[in-house]
Amino acid sequence: MSALTASWSKSKTTQRRLRDVLAYILLAVGFVWFIFPLFWVIMGSLKTFEDFNQIPLRIFPSALYFGNYPSAWTSVPFGRYFINTAIIVSLSVVGELISASIVGFGFSRLKFWGRNFLFMVLLSTMMLPFWVVIIPRFLLYRDIGWVGTWLPLIVPSYFANPVYVFLMRQFFMTLPAELDDAAKIDGCNELGIFWRILLPLTKPVLATIAIFSFINVWTDFVKQVIYLSQDSTYTVAIGLAFLRWQIAQGDPVPGLLMAATVFTSLPMIAIFFIGQKYMVRGIALTGRTGT
Amino acid sequence: MQSPRTVASNISWAKLRPHIVGWAFISPWLVSFSFLMVYPFIASFVLSFTRYQLIGEPSFVGFENIQRMLFDDERVMDSLRVTFTYVLLTVPAGTAISVFVAILLNQKVRGIPFFRTSFYIPSVIGGVGLALLWTTILSANGPVNAALGWVGIEGPNWLFDTSWALPSLALKALATAGAAMLIILAALQGVPQHLYEAVDLDGGGEWAKFWHVTLPQISPAIFYNVIVTTIGVMQSFVEAFIMTNGGPGTATLFYGLYLYRQAFEFYRMGYASALAWMIFLIILALTFVNFRIARFWVYYEGEE
Numbered sequence: 001m002s003a004l005t006a007s008w009s010k011s012k013t014t015q016r017r018l019r020d021v022l023a024y025i026l027l028a029v030g031f032v033w034f035i036f037p038l039f040w041v042i043m044g045s046l047k048t049f050e051d052f053n054q055i056p057l058r059i060f061p062s063a064l065y066f067g068n069y070p071s072a073w074t075s076v077p078f079g080r081y082f083i084n085t086a087i088i089v090s091l092s093v094v095g096e097l098i099s100a101s102i103v104g105f106g107f108s109r110l111k112f113w114g115r116n117f118l119f120m121v122l123l124s125t126m127m128l129p130f131w132v133v134i135i136p137r138f139l140l141y142r143d144i145g146w147v148g149t150w151l152p153l154i155v156p157s158y159f160a161n162p163v164y165v166f167l168m169r170q171f172f173m174t175l176p177a178e179l180d181d182a183a184k185i186d187g188c189n190e191l192g193i194f195w196r197i198l199l200p201l202t203k204p205v206l207a208t209i210a211i212f213s214f215i216n217v218w219t220d221f222v223k224q225v226i227y228l229s230q231d232s233t234y235t236v237a238i239g240l241a242f243l244r245w246q247i248a249q250g251d252p253v254p255g256l257l258m259a260a261t262v263f264t265s266l267p268m269i270a271i272f273f274i275g276q277k278y279m280v281r282g283i284a285l286t287g288r289t290g291t
Numbered sequence: 292m293q294s295p296r297t298v299a300s301n302i303s304w305a306k307l308r309p310h311i312v313g314w315a316f317i318s319p320w321l322v323s324f325s326f327l328m329v330y331p332f333i334a335s336f337v338l339s340f341t342r343y344q345l346i347g348e349p350s351f352v353g354f355e356n357i358q359r360m361l362f363d364d365e366r367v368m369d370s371l372r373v374t375f376t377y378v379l380l381t382v383p384a385g386t387a388i389s390v391f392v393a394i395l396l397n398q399k400v401r402g403i404p405f406f407r408t409s410f411y412i413p414s415v416i417g418g419v420g421l422a423l424l425w426t427t428i429l430s431a432n433g434p435v436n437a438a439l440g441w442v443g444i445e446g447p448n449w450l451f452d453t454s455w456a457l458p459s460l461a462l463k464a465l466a467t468a469g470a471a472m473l474i475i476l477a478a479l480q481g482v483p484q485h486l487y488e489a490v491d492l493d494g495g496g497e498w499a500k501f502w503h504v505t506l507p508q509i510s511p512a513i514f515y516n517v518i519v520t521t522i523g524v525m526q527s528f529v530e531a532f533i534m535t536n537g538g539p540g541t542a543t544l545f546y547g548l549y550l551y552r553q554a555f556e557f558y559r560m561g562y563a564s565a566l567a568w569m570i571f572l573i574i575l576a577l578t579f580v581n582f583r584i585a586r587f588w589v590y591y592e593g594e595e
Binding site: 020099115118125130134137139142156218221261265280 | 398411425528
C-alpha cells in the first residue's frame with residue numbers, strides 16, 4: 001500500500017517536473033520572440049558599416065564600435081529635440097496628475113446631480129475614435145493661434161484624461177468613507193479633504209498615471225506631427241522619423257538608425273524599470289495603457 | 292432675527308452646495324468633454340458636407356463628399372480593404388498569443404517576473420522607435436532573412452514586397468502584444484481556486500480545467516481586449532507612416548494614413564471629415580457586431 005502511494009506520488013513529481021521543463025522551453029521561445037528584436041538593434045548599433053555587409057550575417061559586431069552614437073546624435077539635432085520633448089512631457093504629466101486627481105475625487109467622494117450619468121458618459125468617450133475629433137480640434141487650435149506651438153500637446157492634459165480619471169476614481173473608492181467624515185468634523189471642507197487627507201494616500205496611483213502619461217506623451221507621434229511645424233519645436237519622435245526618411249533616400253548607414261533607436265528608447269525603458277510595479281497594476285485595473 | 296427670505300435662501304444654498312461643489316470638482320473634465328469631444332464630434336459631421344481647404348469659409352456641397360467617398364474614390368476602398376485585412380491578421384492571432392503567453396506567465400516556476408518584464412519591454416518602446424526597430428529587423432539583409440537562409444529559404448524584401456508588406460506590419464504588431472498579455476494575466480490570477488478543486492474532485496484533468504474553468508472565467512477579459520484592440524487597430528497610422536509610407540502601391544495604405552493625407556497633406560478638411568465619420572460608423576458597427584457575437588462565447592458570473 002505504502003509502495004503504491006510512493007510510486008504514485010513519484011509519478012506525480014515527474015509529471016510536475018516535465019511540466020516545468022516544458023514551461024521553461026516555451027518561456028525561452030517567448031523571450032526570443034519578444035526580446036531578440038531589441039537585442040539585434042543594440043548589437044547593430046555597435047557595428048561598423050562593413051559588419052552589415054558580411055555574409056553570412058553575424059549577430060555580434062566584429063569589434064565594439066561606438067561611432068554610430070555620436071553620428072546619430074548629430075545627424076538630426078537630437079539634443080534640442082530631447083529638451084523639447086522633456087519640457088512637453090513634464091508639463092503634461094503635471095497636468096494629468098492635477099486634473100485627474102481633482103476630477104477623480106469629484107466622481108468618487110462627492111454626491112451631486114448627474115454624477116453617475118456623467119461618469120457613464122466619461123467612460124464611453126474612452127472608446128471614441130481619435131480620427132473623428134482630430135480635424136475640428138486642429139481648426140479650433142488654429143483659430144486661437146496654437147498650431148505650431150506646444151500648447152495643443154500640453155494644455156489638454158490639464159483638463160482630465162478619462163482613463164486617468166477612471167484610475168483615480170477606482171482608487172478613491174477603496175478608501176474608507178470615515179476619513180471624510182472625520183475630516184468634516186474637524187472642520188475640513190471638500191478641498192481640504194481632497195488635498196490634505198486623501199491626496200497623500202494616492203501616491204501609488206499618481207505614480208501609475210505619471211508613468212502612463214510620460215510614455216504616452218513621449219511616443220505620441222501623430223499629434224506632434226500634426227501640430228508642430230518648425231524645427232525649433234520638434235520632438236524626439238519627429239527627429240527619428242526624419243532619420244528614417246533620410247535613410248530611405250539612400251544614406252546607407254543602418255548602424256546609425258539603430259543607435260538612434262536605442263538612445264531614444266532609453267527614457268521609456270528606464271521609466272518602465274523604475275515604475276514597473278505601478279504600471280502593471282494600472283494596466284490590470286483599467287485594461288488600458290492610458291490612451 | 293432673520294427675515295424669512297434669508298432663511299429660505301440659506302436652506303436652498305445648503306441644499307445646492309454639494310451639487311455645486313461636485314460640479315466644480317469635475318469641471319476640468321466638463322471643459323475638455325465639451326470643447327475637445329462634443330464640439331469636434333458634431334463639427335466634423337457638419338464639415339462632412341462642406342468643401343474647406345483652410346482658406347475662407349467652408350462651402351456647403353451637400354452629399355458631394357459622401358458620393359466621392361463611397362463611389363468615386365478607389366483609394367477609400369483600397370484603404371478599407373487594407374485596414375480590414377490588417378485587423379484580421381492581427382486581432383485573432385494577437386488575442387491567441389496574448390492568452391497563450393499569459394497562461395505561460397501564470398505558471399508556478401521560478402523567474403516569472405524576469406520573463407514578464409522582458410515580454411513587456413517592446414510595448415514600452417512604442418511609436419516611432421518600435422517601428423524603426425522593426426524596419427531594421429525586416430530589411431532585405433536583416434536577421435529574419437538570415438534565419439530563413441539557414442533553412443534554405445530566400446526571404447522576400449519584406450516591407451517593399453506588395454504581398455509581404457502588410458503581413459510584415461502584422462508580424463510587428465504580434466511581437467508587441469504587451470498590454471493585452473498583462474490584462475489577461477490579471478484575469479487569470481483572479482480565477483477562484485476552488486473552481487479548479489471542483490474539477491479535481493470530478494476527476495477532470497488539465498484540459499478540463501482549461502476548457503471548463505479558465506477559459507470561461509477569463510472570457511470577459513479576452514472580449515474586452517478584442518473590443519479595444521479592434522478599435523485601436525482600425526485607427527493604425529504610425530506603422531505605415533514610418534515603415535512603408537503606405538506602399539508599395541497601396542499595399543499598406545491604412546485608412547488612418549489616407550485620412551491623414553487628405554486632411555494634413557492636401558488640406559481637404561471637408562472630405563477628410565467625411566472619411567472620419569465613416570470610420571467612426573464602421574468602428575461603431577464592428578463593436579456592435581462584437582457585442583452580438585460575445586453572447587455566444589463570453590461567460591458572465593451569475594448567468595446561466
